[in-house]
Amino acid sequence: MNIETIAIHAGNHNDPTTKAVIQPIIMSTTFERGEDGGYPGGYIYSRSSNPNRSALEQVLAQLEGGIEAAAFSSGNAAGMAVFQSLPAGTHIILPDDMYHGLRNQIKNLFAGILEFDFIDVNDTELLQQHIKPNTGVIWIETPSNPLLKLTDIKKAVAIAHAKGIKVVCDNTFATPVCQQPIALGADLVMHSATKYFGGHSDLMGGALIAAEKSDWWLKIRQVQEMGGAIPSPMDCYYLVRSIKTLPYRVRGHVNNAQLLAQFLEDHPKVERVMYPGLPSHPQHDIAKAQMLSFGGMLSFCIKGSEDDTRKVVNSVKLFTQATSLGGVESLIEHRASVEGLDTKTPRNLLRVSVGLEHIDDLIADLKAAFNSF
Numbered sequence: 131m132n133i134e135t136i137a138i139h140a141g142n143h144n145d146p147t148t149k150a151v152i153q154p155i156i157m158s159t160t161f162e163r164g165e166d167g168g169y170p171g172g173y174i175y176s177r178s179s180n181p182n183r184s185a186l187e188q189v190l191a192q193l194e195g196g197i198e199a200a201a202f203s204s205g206n207a208a209g210m211a212v213f214q215s216l217p218a219g220t221h222i223i224l225p226d227d228m229y230h231g232l233r234n235q236i237k238n239l240f241a242g243i244l245e246f247d248f249i250d251v252n253d254t255e256l257l258q259q260h261i262k263p264n265t266g267v268i269w270i271e272t273p274s275n276p277l278l279k280l281t282d283i284k285k286a287v288a289i290a291h292a293k294g295i296k297v298v299c300d301n302t303f304a305t306p307v308c309q310q311p312i313a314l315g316a317d318l319v320m321h322s323a324t325k326y327f328g329g330h331s332d333l334m335g336g337a338l339i340a341a342e343k344s345d346w347w348l349k350i351r352q353v354q355e356m357g358g359a360i361p362s363p364m365d366c367y368y369l370v371r372s373i374k375t376l377p378y379r380v381r382g383h384v385n386n387a388q389l390l391a392q393f394l395e396d397h398p399k400v401e402r403v404m405y406p407g408l409p410s411h412p413q414h415d416i417a418k419a420q421m422l423s424f425g426g427m428l429s430f431c432i433k434g435s436e437d438d439t440r441k442v443v444n445s446v447k448l449f450t451q452a453t454s455l456g457g458v459e460s461l462i463e464h465r466a467s468v469e470g471l472d473t474k475t476p477r478n479l480l481r482v483s484v485g486l487e488h489i490d491d492l493i494a495d496l497k498a499a500f501n502s503f
């Protein structure tokens with residue numbers, strides 16, 4: 131089946147009792163046992179599993195070409211489940227440019243429990259140098275947040291698997307519409323479902339999708355069930371509902387992002403644009419080889435100071451100055467000031483989540499804002 135069809139049908143179960151075409155929301159926390167003490171409905175207690183969560187997990191697994199998925203209450207909870215599933219003392223290699231919230235999580239909550247190095251994971255030599263006997267996971271995020279750096283997934287997987295190391299890929303920026311890491315060899319895919327899966331900036335969620343049912347995956351399932359960082363039936367319902375339009379929304383985001391990137395690249399007040407779909411992106415070849423399309427996120431640096439950058443975000447009318455991404459509305463953000471003191475993000479960089487408004491309106495808004503400095 132093609133992704134549009136999976137998105138609509140894989141997570142939906144017609145209700146056998148009422149014949150409702152859309153699966154109802156089952157709010158019940160507990161399920162009646164049979165005379166023999168069994169569970170004839172297949173459910174026991176909603177922390178362990180719930181019909182709406184099962185539906186969400188089924189569509190997530192199929193979208194990413196995985197065997198099973200586990201849904202969480204946020205992207206960070208999904209990331210945390212990976213770290214918690216590893217034996218104490220495991221060494222993890224992570225990208226030097228990655229979502230700052232997860233970098234802070236591992237630094238603050240796992241110091242003394244796990245060992246970690248943040249490096250350019252696309253640098254083969256550097257990657258090989260950092261592998262230790264206790265390295266358990268190579269974490270990749272491609273395209274990365276906020277510099278849109280790419281990691282060659284197949285290459286990282288080859289290096290990792292030769293040493294029995296697992297590869298986890300944060301696929302939030304790309305979505306399964308633009309990139310299928312499991313098909314390229316990744317062992318586990320991670321998502322912040324808060325972003326494109328939700329798609330409307332109104333719910334939090336996270337997901338892990340497994341390439342195979344290993345002992346490691348069973349451990350992750352234990353963290354999900356016993357840890358309890360699960361999404362509510364309502365959130366699962368909304369995610370299943372939003373995912374039905376994911377392929378079409380992402381296509382719109384990608385088309386707008388490509389056009390906006392080209393407009394920015396030609397603008398005299400722009401120093402450089404970071405978008406994998408531009409031939410000027412230093413890793414455009416990797417993008418063409420492993421991405422199906424180039425995503426809806428881009429960053430750019432202006433020819434100006436941090437103050438000038440602020441003038442731009444304070445002058446836009448259609449874009450909203452806010453963090454997060456993947457919603458239908460366009461967002462723009464001065465990234466360095468949200469990432470905290472130790473950030474390496476350039477002070478003149480703006481990150482854009484390109485929405486689904488008409489591209490002419492988006493361009494006109496930025497064009498006017500560039501007159502502010």
Ligand SMILES: *Cc1c(COP(=O)(O)O)cnc(C)c1O
Binds near residue numbers: 206232275
């Ligand atoms: C937002 C985000 C996360 C964290 O997800 P939350 O839902 O905010 O917890 C992880 N990775 C990437 C790339 C993100 O953009």
